[in-house]
Amino acid sequence: MLVKVETSPGRTPSAIEVTSRPDGTHVAVSGELGLRDLSEVEARLSALTGPVTFDLSGARRIDTSIAWAVVDSCQRLERSGARAGVTGAQGAVARLLDTVRQGMPPPATPLAGPRGPRAWLTQLGEAVAGSGAAFVEFTGVLGLFVARLAQTFLRPREFRLTALVHHCQAVGLQAVPIVALLSFLIGVVLAFQGAAQLRQFGAEVFVVELIAISILRELGILLTAIIVAGRTASAFTAAIGSMKMREEIDAMRTLGIDPGHALIVPRVLALVLMLPILGLIANVAGLFGGALMSWTQLGISPAMFMSRLAEGTEVAHVFVGLVKAPVFAVLIGVIGCRAGLAVGSTAESLGRMTSSAVVAAIFAVILADALFSIFFEQIGV
Template sequence: MLSPVAAEAGKSTGPAALTGKVTLSTLAQCQDKLSHLAGSDELDLSGVTALDTAGAWAIAAFLAAEKAKGRTVKITGASSAQSLLLDTVSEAMPPTRKRRRRMPHHQAGDELAQLGKAVSVFAAGMGETLGFLGLVILRLVRAVLHPSRLRVTALVHHMHQAGLNAVPIVALMGFLIGVVLAFQGASQLQQFGAEIYVVDLISISMLRELGILLTAIIVAGRSASAFTAAIGSMRMREEIDAMRVLGLDPIELLVLPRVLALVILLPVLGFVANMAGLFGGGLMAWIDLGISPGMFTTQLLVNTSVTHALIGLSKAPLFALIIAVVGCYQGMQVAGNTESLGSRTSRSVVVAIFLVIVVDALFSIFFAVWGI
């Protein structure tokens, strides 16, 4: 029980005293009494019968608060054990930090700073990804020079997972895109009596641009995320570190088979999307415009060059390289928690799709400039 303090509440200076137990059980009462001792220049502890760490913390906090106000309170009447406890608790308390006043910033300046930071982080990430790409190419060259180092079993497995399993969704996507192109093109070309040219619209659009681009986007969403999740999970379980300890190369074991699998099969998936798109477009042209399959095939062979198909499929290996490298790189960057795994998986899909679209635009500009 605490006795009344010697100093009156309204007195600014003078001695004050605490008596009785200053422990955890009376901590609330101690803090209340100490709050009334502000301004005292001396604190007498001769009447304190029990003092524990909680009570010493309350007294030390009171002394620190008074010191912050520019006043020094002297402790008197404390036993050697109480003085030692007070000194120990005072030394263990964190130093008081003065809050720095933040200068007001203009909102536009803040937004510009955030934009600059985002661009810097993106540029740094792209630089690291390019370095990772160089490492993958180096391992690929070594595998070409020493074919026995290539894991054929892993390559076939990833060809099946990332390539053959994607055929149904790619074929369905191509078929529906062909139907949409035929339907929309027919509604416009009928106004000019040029319904027959819907064949050219479908064939050139699918073979040159849409077929391989949409296939790459689907594969980026499907395979890039799968690569990141698989490699990221292995990194979380420290399996990649275990590989390095055993003298095995994670790039050669985990990354290279996935890259080669996509490079080999993305052109095949692009071809499947092209054929499905032409079939869907021809079916819709037959139903909506009355263009028979024979007439559709004749118009396709006469006015559509095989060059368009070759141009479209020529982009596939580069798209596959981008998707696989981004997905594997993001997996290698996963930290040891599930939040990082989810964040990196989402980022791999976004970055892969963004780069595929950018590279496709560059291809289109290049072919337009050279008249191909």
């Protein structure tokens, strides 16, 4: 196969002749080749496979770019296990090839990492160090939120009411259907499973207390916080991370707009305001689902269910559940904002931080709920 390379007037006609032979591919270069021919030469050489011999006996002159293309092709073929060599180079062409070959960087050899217990300890240490750094960043964003919130109380004119209302709608109103539906189903499941177990002891009537205490004290607000963590932490990270990728946050600072006031305070404050309301809705939906299942499976009428609920359930259970809501809201909001501010300049970084924000927010909510349970048990509430 003969590939002609176009040359400008006054230049010696040049060509690259690729011939398939029994011992491999023979590439003959003739004439004068330079930088303007590099794209065509590189395209032809990149398609070569198997044993290749480059014959440069007919090349009158080549520049550094063509010499690099030939040497790079030889190294690429050798790395793949094929034989490659250059023959016929003379004079200035041979000296240029030697110079380029000596200047080519050596192939990078991956360092062998530790194996066995040492590798496990290394990974554990890196994970602990990364968790410590993430906790420090979380503390910094939390401090920034508290400081900017205090400044808002001192200078109310800087408060962004429109942004707060928008985020209240996004994190609160739009989450009502999914929170109510899942809480209703949790109440149904609790009533069904509780009745199946209590029926063995003839204590089906106590299913009301089981549903009420489980939902009001733990499951209602915990389920709501997990749902909000999945919805809102990812949304916060994606929104702030996209702004950082497009350098909008730097532009805000240039215009004298504080990102803490504009981005962090409205989002976290909206969660603090709306999560207790969503928790109340979840409690009502869960109790309704439990009452409906108790009526159909155990014959406990709605009136009897309400009577047992009022007699056997203390109001303290409601406050124990709702007092967790602001803490959960701050954790979710700050983790989402921190992950958004940590996004780099690539889309891969945005996806990685979004997923890590959801995982971290759910983990923080469950951990905080466990600590609350221990604390309330110790004080006897």
